[in-house]
Amino acid sequence: MPFAAITYDIKPGCEAELAEIFGGFRRVTSDRVRDAGGQDAGRILATAVFLRDDTLVRVIEYEGDLDAVARHMASQPGVREVERKLKPYLTRPRDTDTVEGFVATFRRSLLRTVAQISVRDVPAAS
Structure with missing residues (x-):
């Protein structure tokens, strides 16, 4: 499973x-991510x-698709609330009021992945 990190x-x-x-973050309403057509695009x-x-x-x-995840x-609602609450603490404004x-x-805040290792990537030992 890939990871993305934003700053x-x-x-x-x-x-x-x-x-x-x-600490008061509200989880997303669903882990399922849909594309513009309503099809499954990830989790x-x-x-x-x-x-x-x-x-x-x-x-x-x-x-799945990172753009669809974004x-x-x-x-x-929880993500929008956090973004709103963060505004007074930012040194550089973030335009997050619209999709x-x-x-x-x-995309601008995304860190480049230089390494990713997981036990899930290795076949299970017999």
Whole structure:
């Protein structure tokens, strides 16, 4: 399963506030991701958020099409709420109020995967 990581440039010194914002995160309404035609395009398997100083990173484990995953996230009430609450803590504004803005920001914030290793990629020993 692939992972994606997106970054947020944040003001230092507000770690407690950010932890509170993500601590109250509402899960997506469904792990199933659909494309524009309503067909299955993937799943969101897990997410994690990491924070240090002025960098926050959200890691997403997913199956399927990453653009469809970003579009799905953009329409989720919990994701929209977190993005709204983060605005005062950002050093660089993020245009996430629309699906198109969210997807463009997602792509711009995406870290390049340089390595990914999982026990799921290795055949089970007999």
